[in-house]
Amino acid sequence: MIKIFRTLPKLASAALLGALIVGPQAKAQAPAAEPGLTATTIKIGMFGPLSGPSMAYGFDVVNAARMYFDKINREGGIHGRRIEVVVEDDRCTANDVVAAVKKLVEQDQVFMLNGGSCSAPVVAARDYVVRSGVPWVMLNASGDGALYPPQPNIFGALSISQRAVGGSTIEFATRQLSAKRIGYINHDDAYGAWNLEAARFQAAQNGAELIVESINPAIADVTAPVLKLRAANVDAIIIATYARPAQLILKKAQELNVNKPIVIAVNAIANLRQLVENVGSREAFRNVYIQELLAAAPGSEKLAWVYDLYKQSYPELAAKPDHPQVYMPYGIPPAMVIVRALQAAGPQPTRAKVIAAIEQLNFDSGVMAGPISFSPTDRAGQKASIYFRFDGQAMTPVPGVFASRWTYQGQ
Amino acid sequence: MVEAISAKASRLISPRGAMLVALGLIALIAGAIGLTSFATGYVIYIVNLVMVAIVLALGLHIVIGECGQFSLAHAAFYGIGIYTAGLVTNLLGAPFWLSLLAGGLVAGLIGFFIGFLSLRMRDIYLALSTFAFGEAMQWLFLNWTPVTGGPNGLNIKPATLFGFQFLTDRAAFPLVLSVTLVILALVAVLHVSTLGRSLRAVRESEIAAASVGINVTRMKLTAFTLSAFVAGLAGGLYTTFSTFIHPDSLGFQTTIIILTTVVVGGMGSLIGAVGGAMVFGLLSELLRQVPSYQEMIYGGILILFMMYAPRGMFSFVGRR
Numbered sequence: 203m204i205k206i207f208r209t210l211p212k213l214a215s216a217a218l219l220g221a222l223i224v225g226p227q228a229k230a231q232a233p234a235a236e237p238g239l240t241a242t243t244i245k246i247g248m249f250g251p252l253s254g255p256s257m258a259y260g261f262d263v264v265n266a267a268r269m270y271f272d273k274i275n276r277e278g279g280i281h282g283r284r285i286e287v288v289v290e291d292d293r294c295t296a297n298d299v300v301a302a303v304k305k306l307v308e309q310d311q312v313f314m315l316n317g318g319s320c321s322a323p324v325v326a327a328r329d330y331v332v333r334s335g336v337p338w339v340m341l342n343a344s345g346d347g348a349l350y351p352p353q354p355n356i357f358g359a360l361s362i363s364q365r366a367v368g369g370s371t372i373e374f375a376t377r378q379l380s381a382k383r384i385g386y387i388n389h390d391d392a393y394g395a396w397n398l399e400a401a402r403f404q405a406a407q408n409g410a411e412l413i414v415e416s417i418n419p420a421i422a423d424v425t426a427p428v429l430k431l432r433a434a435n436v437d438a439i440i441i442a443t444y445a446r447p448a449q450l451i452l453k454k455a456q457e458l459n460v461n462k463p464i465v466i467a468v469n470a471i472a473n474l475r476q477l478v479e480n481v482g483s484r485e486a487f488r489n490v491y492i493q494e495l496l497a498a499a500p501g502s503e504k505l506a507w508v509y510d511l512y513k514q515s516y517p518e519l520a521a522k523p524d525h526p527q528v529y530m531p532y533g534i535p536p537a538m539v540i541v542r543a544l545q546a547a548g549p550q551p552t553r554a555k556v557i558a559a560i561e562q563l564n565f566d567s568g569v570m571a572g573p574i575s576f577s578p579t580d581r582a583g584q585k586a587s588i589y590f591r592f593d594g595q596a597m598t599p600v601p602g603v604f605a606s607r608w609t610y611q612g613q
Numbered sequence: 614m615v616e617a618i619s620a621k622a623s624r625l626i627s628p629r630g631a632m633l634v635a636l637g638l639i640a641l642i643a644g645a646i647g648l649t650s651f652a653t654g655y656v657i658y659i660v661n662l663v664m665v666a667i668v669l670a671l672g673l674h675i676v677i678g679e680c681g682q683f684s685l686a687h688a689a690f691y692g693i694g695i696y697t698a699g700l701v702t703n704l705l706g707a708p709f710w711l712s713l714l715a716g717g718l719v720a721g722l723i724g725f726f727i728g729f730l731s732l733r734m735r736d737i738y739l740a741l742s743t744f745a746f747g748e749a750m751q752w753l754f755l756n757w758t759p760v761t762g763g764p765n766g767l768n769i770k771p772a773t774l775f776g777f778q779f780l781t782d783r784a785a786f787p788l789v790l791s792v793t794l795v796i797l798a799l800v801a802v803l804h805v806s807t808l809g810r811s812l813r814a815v816r817e818s819e820i821a822a823a824s825v826g827i828n829v830t831r832m833k834l835t836a837f838t839l840s841a842f843v844a845g846l847a848g849g850l851y852t853t854f855s856t857f858i859h860p861d862s863l864g865f866q867t868t869i870i871i872l873t874t875v876v877v878g879g880m881g882s883l884i885g886a887v888g889g890a891m892v893f894g895l896l897s898e899l900l901r902q903v904p905s906y907q908e909m910i911y912g913g914i915l916i917l918f919m920m921y922a923p924r925g926m927f928s929f930v931g932r933r
Contacts, residue, residue, distance in 0.1 A: 253907055291901050296766075296859050301658065301898060304782070308654040322859055325766055329856045333780060347765055390755070392764040392859075 236552055238313030244283045244544065244551070246271070247306030249290040249299065249317030250341055256294035258472045260319030262519075262526045263342050264289060266508070266533025267316060269515035274541050281549040285541075288312060294319065296326035303327045307334050314556060316536055318343035319529075321364060322392045331356060337556050339539050342532035346396040349581045350610050355557050359582035360539065360574065361495050361532040364393055366585040367467050368401030369606025371440045371493060374589050376408040378600060379463050379491075381438035383411045385431035387451060388442040390416040393469070397442045400608035407607065421447050428454045442467040449480045456486035468493045468587065473528055484594035491600065492592045495571055496531055499590065499597055508534060508569065535567045535574055539583070571603050580610070645790055649783055658782040661854045663894035664793040665847050667887050670874045671800045672843035674886035677875055679809060680836035681816030682731050683740040687871050689750035690841040692863035693720040694848020696754065696761055699769035699858060709772035709779065709788065709853050716849030717842045724841020728834040747868055754860035766859035769852050785854035792850055796843060797887065803839070804883050812836055816881070877918050879925020888927040 238245035248267065250260030271285040279285065288310045290302035299318065306312045315331065315338040318324035324340060325347035331338045332353050340348075340358030346365055349358050359366065368388075375381040386401055388394035394416055405412045413434045415427035428451060431439055439455070439462055441448045448470030455464060471477065471492060478487070498504040508531045513520040520526065539560060544551055546559035564575040572586025586605040590597040648657060669691055676684045694716035701712040730742050754761050761767055771778045772785065779785040803809045814822040815832045823829050851858075870893070878889020896914070900907035918926055 293901070296857070296862055297662070298901060300855070301655070301662075301901070304655040304658050309656070322764070322766065322861060326855075326857045326859065329768065390764065391861075392766065395764050 236313060237311040239551065240283075242283055243286045244280065245286045245288060245310065245312045246540065247288050247290070247303075247310060247312030247315045247317065248341075249292045249302040249306065249315070250319045251294040252289070252291040254293045256320055258527050259294065259529060260292075260341060262512075262530035263319055263533040264317075265516060265519070266512065266526075266530045267341065267537040268533075269511050270534050270537035270541075272515065273511065280541060280544045281551075290317075292317065292319075292323070294323055296323040299323045299327050300330065303330060307331075307336050312336070313551075314338070314540065314553065316540055317341055318345060318358070321345055321396070322347065324348050324358075325392075328353065328356065335553060337543075337553055337560065339536050339543075339560070341536050342529055344393075344396070346582075347392060351612065352579055352581045352610065355553075357539065357560050357576055357581050357583065360535040360584055361529070361570065362468065362584055362587065363582040364396035365400035365608050366582065366606035367442060367469065367493070367587075368397035368399065369404040369608045370585070370587045370604045371442065371465055371467050372401050372404040372408065372410065372412075373604040373606065374491070374493070374587075374600075375438045375440060375463075375465055376405070376410045377604065378589065378602070379438045379465075381410060381436070381463075383413060383434065383436045385413050385415065385434060385436035385439040385462075386442065387415045387417060387427055387431070387439065387447075389419050389444070389447075391419060394442065397467070397469075400606055401440070401442075403608045404606060417443065417447060419444055419447060421450070424450045424454050425458075427451075428458055428460065432458055432460050436462060438463045438465060440465045440467065441470055443470055445470050445472045445477060449477055452477075452481045452486045452490070453483075456481075456483060461489060463489045463491060465491045465589070466493065466592075468495055471528060473524070474592075478594045481594075487592060487594035490592050490594075491589050492597070493587050493589055495584070495587050497567075497569060497571055497588070499599065500528070500531070505531060505569065531569055534569045535584070538565075538567055538569075539563060539574065572605055641790075641794075645787065649786055654782050657786050658854070659895070659898050661782055661786060661789045662898075663891055664789050665851050666871075666874065666890040666894040668793055668796050668847035668850055669844055669871055670878065670886040670890040671796060671883075672840050672847060673871050673875045674883065675800065675803070675812075675843060676836045676840035677872075678881040678883075678886060679804070679812040679816065680833060681813075682833060682836060683736065684743045684837070684840065685740050685865075685868050685872070686727060686743040686747040686750070687840075687844050688863045688865070688867035689747040690720040690724060690844035691848045691851075691867070691871075692750060692754055692858075692860070693723060693841075694845030695769075695851055695858050695863075696767065696848075697845070698849035698852045699767055700760070702770050702772060702852060703767075706770070706773070708774050709849075710774070712772065712852065713792065713846060713849035716852075717846040720845025720848065721838050721842030724844075725834065725838040727841065728837030731833045731837055732830055744865070744868075747865065751860055751864050754863060761860070764860070766857055769856045769858065771856060772853040779853055782854050788853055789850055792846070796846060800843070801883060808835070813881075873915065877915060877926060879927045882925060882927055885925045885927040889925070892926065 248264055250264040251257050252261055268287055275284045292299040292302045315336055318340040319342050321344045324343045324345045328348040338356045342361040344364040345358040346363050348356050375384050388398050413436055417427055441451050501509055512526050543556045543559040547555035561576055561578050566573050570584050571588045572584050574583045586603045588603055589600040673687050676682050697719040698712040698716035701707045701715045731739055771780050811827045811832055814827055815829050819829050874889040874893045875886050879885020
């Protein structure tokens with residue numbers, strides 16, 4: 203007992219010393235007016251998964267945004283100011299997202315935030331960001347929980363929201379595949395609840411019936427849900443899960459001789475080549491469609507500038523076999539939003555001016571399937587997707603863009 | 614009567630010890646004032662998180678370190694504390710101390726029932742049954758959507774006291790520090806009390822403890838109840854500076870992190886539990902700055918400590 207008390211004064215002295223070391227640094231960084239703004243620079247705080255199991259969802263997305271900011275800097279910056287980026291690893295966990303955001307806002311004193319690649323964890327930072335008043339443009343997180351109900355300074359779903367994923371896949375299945383009974387496999391987590399909400403809405407609007415199988419993301423055996431959908435005699439199956447359950451479902455569907463069209467939502471396509479390898483048979487892809495959020499096939503002529511810029515910016519990474527990662531181009535539209543808003547805010551930008559400017563944005567990024575548009579009541583930027591028929595090797599585009607019609611009703 | 618209390622107090626702490634405590638408290642208050650005056654909100658957030666980790670480790674210390682029983686359910690008790698405190702705040706607008714206490718009491722009550730398991734089981738069987746309880750609770754957090762928010766997570770209103778809302782980490786810090794110190798003091802008193810000695814007797818040998826008249830059943834129940842109560846308090850404490858909780862944060866991985874904290878800090882040592890929580894709490898945040906190598910560094914540190922300090926990184930201080 204006494205030994206505990208002997209250590210207390212030492213601990214307290216260390217704490218005091220630590221405070222004295224950290225304190226002046228924080229004070230020295232405190233700006234007079236808008237934080238993160240100098241006569242020559244604008245500081246943007248970025249965060250995404252740079253390590254851990256969810257790294258594929260954000261590592262190259264962060265890289266893409268950075269290379270776009272670098273491009274703008276090379277072209278003269280914004281009203282004479284260079285964009286300066288500070289990057290934090292959020293590991294796609296709620297506690298790390300909050301810590302990263304607080305560090306960027308309070309320690310690094312950034313002007314605005316650009317980050318988040320995973321849907322559920324970004325919600326944890328919502329209240330803090332709203333209270334701090336810092337404009338936040340998400341990376342590729344669907345982030346439905348932070349976008350609905352709309353918050354004054356949070357913008358996102360630049361690749362797509364989970365609601366829009368659900369709505370768009372149903373639109374495709376009903377319009378393109380003429381499906382009336384649709385099997386819908388989603389997760390029993392936040393992700394799944396969000397995409398199911400809009401899927402139900404769109405199905406009701408299009409006169410289709412939804413047969414839902416909600417599964418655990420860690421499921422090891424998908425026989426039961428696939429058998430149930432086969433027994434329900436559905437016209438098409440939509441898989442709105444992560445990659446691992448999706449490959450199990452594809453395998454099982456082949457084993458059980460399910461020959462209905464299968465639509466794989468974008469959530470399941472972290473690495474298409476890997477998906478095919480893990481499924482193990484091209485036969486499983488005989489009637490498969492995949493959802494794509496980009497304006498054209500990855501690597502196609504329309505998007506060549508993005509991939510070329512990546513090769514120029516990160517030659518060492520580009521030489522590696524798994525880079526750029528699938529979601530890489532998704533980092534461009536959020537960076538475009540920030541650049542356009544800063545330009546619109548004028549030579550003396552404030553956070554309030556930037557927020558007002560984002561609210562008015564409506565433009566074609568040339569990167570995503572649909573337009574990027576915000577309004578005072580809608581903070582989700584992109585709601586459309588295109589589809590490809592995929593035989594396990596080649597992708598054949600299906601004509602048309604399929605958009606979600608779900609809107610927030612204030613529930 | 615006064616003499617009796619004075620005699621008891623003097624056995625608990627000597628005049629020299631009292632002086633050290635007083636000096637320590639003064640230094641701690643100075644440190645706290647320094648921290649709230651100069652450090653950024655981010656630094657205070659990390660300090661708040663570390664203090665919650667300390668309370669959580671103290672909870673597990675009671676059942677593992679003091680009583681020698683396995684428990685893999687502490688993330689669940691922590692979650693029960695968070696959800697209970699959050700719901701009491703959200704639904705009743707209750708002051709923080711009431712929410713905090715509610716979190717501790719509900720977790721303690723459930724811990725009492727889990728304690729019954731320990732009467733018939735030990736070692737790996739007890740570990741597996743508490744693990745099953747933890748998994749069941751996480752399923753409940755995830756699927757009892759009307760109450761817990763389910764997969765959408767639960768937004769918690771800011772903690773209040775006398776109508777004042779603790780909207781920032783800086784505002785919540787004195788509160789978190791005070792509660793942590795009170796819990797630390799109570800666990801330290803438990804450690805030197807007759808009850809603490811009885812718990813440790815059960816840890817060393819149930820048969821020997823029973824032979825000297827210690828009610829082993831009662832001790833195990835007490836350890837589980839107190840342990841769950843403290844873990845629940847840790848959950849309540851978390852809601853004083855964080856306004857969102859998601860079931861993903863309360864799974865088996867969290868249990869393993871708490872267990873690592875206590876074991877690597879030094880099982881059976883109060884300083885080990887506190888020190889382990891501080892080291893691992895800060896380490897986790899520091900390693901975020903080296904993204905590519907953090908798992909390797911973390912794993913390497915664990916292996917080194919297991920090899921060269923198997924009794925824990927703080928085994929050189931205050932083991933009883």
